[in-house]
Every structure is written in C-alpha cells, then in structure tokens.
Amino acid sequence: xxxxxxxxxxxxxxxxxxxxxxxxxxxxxxxxxxxxxxxxxxxxxxxxxxxxxxxxxxxxxxxxxxxxxxxxxxxxxxxxxxxxxxxxxxxxxxxxxxxxxxxxxxxxxxxxxxxxxxxxxxxxxxxxxxxxxxxxxxxxxxxxxxxxxxxxxxxxxxxxxxxxxxxxxxxxxxxxxxxxxxxxxxxxxxxxxxxxxxxxxxxxxxxxxxxxxxxxxxxxxxxxxxx
Amino acid sequence: xxxxxxxxxxxxxxxxxxxxxxxxxxxxxxxxxxxxxxxxxxxxxxxxxxxxxxxxxxxxxxxxxxxxxxxxxxxxxxxxxxxxxxxxxxxxxxxxxxxxxxxxxxxxxxxxxxxxxxxxxxxxxxxxxxxxxxxxxxxxxxxxxxxxxxxxxxxxxxxxxxxxxxxxxxxxxxxxxxxxx
Numbered sequence: 355x356x357x358x359x360x361x362x363x364x365x366x367x368x369x370x371x372x373x374x375x376x377x378x379x380x381x382x383x384x385x386x387x388x389x390x391x392x393x394x395x396x397x398x399x400x401x402x403x404x405x406x407x408x409x410x411x412x413x414x415x416x417x418x419x420x421x422x423x424x425x426x427x428x429x430x431x432x433x434x435x436x437x438x439x440x441x442x443x444x445x446x447x448x449x450x451x452x453x454x455x456x457x458x459x460x461x462x463x464x465x466x467x468x469x470x471x472x473x474x475x476x477x478x479x480x481x482x483x484x485x486x487x488x489x490x491x492x493x494x495x496x497x498x499x500x501x502x503x504x505x506x507x508x509x510x511x512x513x514x515x516x517x518x519x520x521x522x523x524x525x526x527x528x529x530x531x532x533x534x535x536x537x538x539x540x541x542x543x544x545x546x547x548x549x550x551x552x553x554x555x556x557x558x559x560x561x562x563x564x565x566x567x568x569x570x571x572x573x574x575x576x577x578x579x580x581x
Numbered sequence: 582x583x584x585x586x587x588x589x590x591x592x593x594x595x596x597x598x599x600x601x602x603x604x605x606x607x608x609x610x611x612x613x614x615x616x617x618x619x620x621x622x623x624x625x626x627x628x629x630x631x632x633x634x635x636x637x638x639x640x641x642x643x644x645x646x647x648x649x650x651x652x653x654x655x656x657x658x659x660x661x662x663x664x665x666x667x668x669x670x671x672x673x674x675x676x677x678x679x680x681x682x683x684x685x686x687x688x689x690x691x692x693x694x695x696x697x698x699x700x701x702x703x704x705x706x707x708x709x710x711x712x713x714x715x716x717x718x719x720x721x722x723x724x725x726x727x728x729x730x731x732x733x734x735x736x737x738x739x740x741x742x743x744x745x746x747x748x749x750x751x752x753x754x755x756x757x758x759x760x761x762x
Contacts, residue, residue: 386698412598417591424598431602435609442616445624452695506699541699 357482364486370463371494371553372560377463380454381495382549387512388530391499392492393447397440397455399488401432402464403481406472408432410480413473425468426459433458463491498552506543508534624692625677629654629662632688633679638662647757651675660687661761663754670742671695674704678718678754686725686751689718694743701743710737714744723755 370376377398384390408428409416416424437455440448448455458464467487472480503512509530542548629638635656646653652664659682666675672695679687691705703710717734718725725748726732729741736744 415594417594420591420595423595427595427599427602431606434606438609438613438617442613442620445620449693544698 360479360482361486361489364483364488364490365493366490366560367564369490369494369560370466370487371491372557373564374463374466375557376466377461377491378553380457380461381491381498382546382553384451384454385495385498385502385549385552386506386544387450387503387514388496388499388510389447389512389514390450391495392514393440393444394451394454395488395492395495397436397451398458398461398463398491399485401429401436401458402467402488402491403484404432405429405464406467406480406484407477409468410472410475410477416473421473422465422469425465425473429464429468430459463487494556497556498549501552501556502543502548503530504533506539506541506548508532508536508539628677628690628692629656629679631690632677633660633662633681635660647760649753649757653757661754661758663757664692665750665754667746667750667753669694669696669746670701670740671697674743674746674750676747676750678751680754680758684722684755684759686718686721686755689715689747689751691715691747696740696743700737701740703737703740704743704747715747718747718751721751723752723759725751725755 364370366373368374371378371381380394384394405425405428409425412424433456436458437448440451440455467483471483475483500510504510507530509532512530514530540548543552626638629635633656635658637657638654639657641653641655649665650663651666654662656662656679661680663678663680664675665678666673668674674691674694674696676689676691678689681687694702694705696702696704704714705711714735714737721733724732725734727734727736727741727744727748729736730745730748732748734744734748
C-alpha cells in the first residue's frame with residue numbers, strides 16, 4: 355500500500371464523510387464558520403493520528419474480546435488531552451466548538467479507522483492513514499464551512515481572518531471578509547437543515563465524479579481487453 | 582485452568598491500558614489546570630466589567646446567594662453583578678446582570694448559551710443587532726418582560742423564547758438584589 359493510494363483514498367475515493375459517510379453529526383453541527391471548521395478538522399486529524407499509532411502499536415496485545423473497550427479508552431484519553439489543551443491555549447476555539455470536542459470520543463471516524471485499519475496494519479501505515487483520513491475530513495469541513503458561511507452569513511473566514519488586531523487571529527474575534535452585504539445571506543444555511551442540504555449537495559457531486567471516473571476506467575479496461 | 586486465564590488476561594490488559602491513560606491525563610491536567618482556571622476567571626471578570634464597571638468585585642459565599650441566582654458579586658462602589666441561568670429555547674442561557682445600588686439594570690451579558698444560530702444566538706453576539714437587544718435592558722427596573730407579554734423589551738424576531746429567557750433572568754436578578762436591601 356503506497357502513500358499516494360492512501361492519500362487518494364483519504365481525500366477522495368474513501369473519504370470519511372462523503373464516501374464512508376461517518377462522523378456526520380459533528381460535521382453538520384459545527385461547519386458554520388471557517389474558524390470552527392479548521393479547528394475541528396485539525397483536532398480530529400491529531401486525535402485520529404495519535405489513536406491510530408497507539409492502537410496499531412499495541413494491536414498484538416489487545417485481546418479480541420475487549421478490543422472495543424480498549425479503543426474507546428485510548429480515544430477518550432487523546433480527546434481529553436486535546437480538550438484540555440484547547441481550553442488552556444485556544445479558549446475561543448474551545449468555546450466555539452463547545453460540546454463537539456468531547457463528542458469526538460464517539461465520532462465514528464476514529465473508532466471506525468481503529469477497527470477497520472490500525473488494529474490490523476503496521477504503525478507507519480496507520481500513522482499515514484490517520485493523517486490522510488484526517489485531511490480528508492478537514493477538507494470536507496472546510497468546504498462546507500466556506501459554502502455555508504458565504505451563502506448563510508455572507509462572509510469568508512469568520513472567526514479566523516480580519517481580526518481587530520491582526521489579519522489572522524486565534525481569539526475567534528475575526529469578522530471575516532464580507533462578500534454579500536449584511537441581511538442578504540440565506541440565514542437558513544447556517545441552521546442544521548442547511549447543513550443537511552450542503553452535505554447532500556457535496557455527496558451528490560462526489561458520487562457523480564466518482565461514477566464518471568469509474569466509467570472512464572471501465573471503458574479503458576474494456577478497450578484494452580478488446581485490443 | 583486455561584479458562585480462568587482466558588477470563589483474567591483481557592481484564593488485566595484493559596486495566597493496564599486504562600491505568601496508563603489515566604496517568605497521562607493526570608499529567609496533562611496538572612500542566613493545564615492553572616491556565617484554564619485563569620482563562621475562566623478573566624472571562625468572568627470581563628463579563629462583569631461589561632455590565633457594571635468597577636475596580637474589584639467581592640463574591641458572595643454560596644449560602645448567602647439567593648436561590649434564584651447562580652452567583653452574586655458585590656461591586657466596589659455600590660451595586661451587584663448577578664449570574665443567572667434561565668432555560669432558553671435550545672438549552673440553558675447563562676448571563677451576567679449588572680444591578681446598580683438603586684436597583685436598575687446596568688447591563689446584561691450572556692456568558693454561555695446554545696441558542697439557534699442566526700435567531701436566538703443574536704442575543705449573545707457582539708454584533709449590531711445583539712448590542713441593540715441587550716442595550717434595551719439598561720436602566721430598566723423590575724419587572725422586565727418582552728413586548729409579547731406586555732413588557733418593554735422588543736424581542737429578537739424569531740427568538741421570543743430566548744428574549745423571554747433573558748428578560749426573566751434580568752427580572753430575577755433585580756428582584757434578588759431588591760431583597761438584599
């Protein structure tokens with residue numbers, strides 16, 4: 355299994371959100387501003403990578419009967435570490451994401467990757483899997499945030515860019531860049547059902563693109579067989 | 582004999598993993614606890630300064646805090662700041678209410694809430710609409726109510742329940758401070 359294949363899987367062909375359709379709850383709940391999206395995406399990426407590495411490292415001593423319990427203990431440990439660190443050093447992000455950071459414990463991306471990948475593969479492959487799957491998750495979150503924030507509140511980069519004191523801020527006060535004048539945004543998109551709509555559209559686009567590329571591949575193979 | 586070991590081994594391994602995780606968490610907690618406490622204190626102080634500026638605040642002991650309030654602070658130079666929690670439309674709305682010595686509201690600031698984004702959430706936002714909503718409470722005396730209930734507060738459109746929760750909270754704070762004398 356090479357790095358390129360793992361990267362394509364994480365980002366596109368086996369993307370955790372758009373193809374595996376796991377971890378949807380938090381995706382929909384927090385993807386309303388770029389600050390949230392990047393913060394949540396990176397938190398998941400870090401936790402997923404750490405969990406993958408640890409679980410893969412101890413995979414040979416994990417007894418089959420209690421493996422899920424051990425996965426959950428390890429995941430809960432890393433989530434709590436990230437939660438505490440965020441609270442201490444980036445309090446604005448911790449407040450903005452609220453309960454969704456502790457809820458990463460039950461995010462099925464992490465336990466899903468533990469069960470399907472890192473409990474079977476080597477530490478190095480699991481590390482790469484964590485980074486790439488985490489990137490795939492972050493990309494989808496950022497896409498959804500850009501879309502919902504632009505159409506819903508009319509800004510880009512809310513919370514993160516264009517702060518009171520500097521261009522890029524970590525205190526969550528950034529106003530973002532206003533693209534659509536205030537009052538003209540479709541506020542509904544920032545509500546949960548706007549999340550469903552956005553995610554639905556993204557999934558449809560993804561499925562369409564995947565089908566096209568599969569058809570192309572199939573045609574190519576057919577041609578080769580005929581020759 | 583083999584059966585007993587089959588039972589014990591998974592339990593011991595699970596126990597070991599949990600113990601290691603607990604140790605690590607203890608360490609991280611020790612490293613971050615102080616910073617987190619500091620952050621929380623700064624946040625509470627900023628919220629208090631926003632509703633009733635004063636040089637220092639003295640916190641009431643738990644048994645002296647009226648039942649309707651979460652916490653109560655006496656501001657230096659007269660007046661109180663009360664922390665009140667009311668239920669909003671999506672969950673609890675916690676706010677700081679400033680009360681002057683002559684029992685008028687000097688300001689309200691929402692410290693935590695989980696109201697609907699774009700509707701109820703406006704009440705806690707640092708935006709034009711949010712400031713306009715909260716500034717209505719300044720100078721009012723008890724009872725405070727939203728226009729729908731025959732009161733003087735223009736509720737945020739689409740967020741009557743949130744507006745009502747804030748009004749109830751402010752009323753509770755004013756009444757509790759009136760009882761203090």
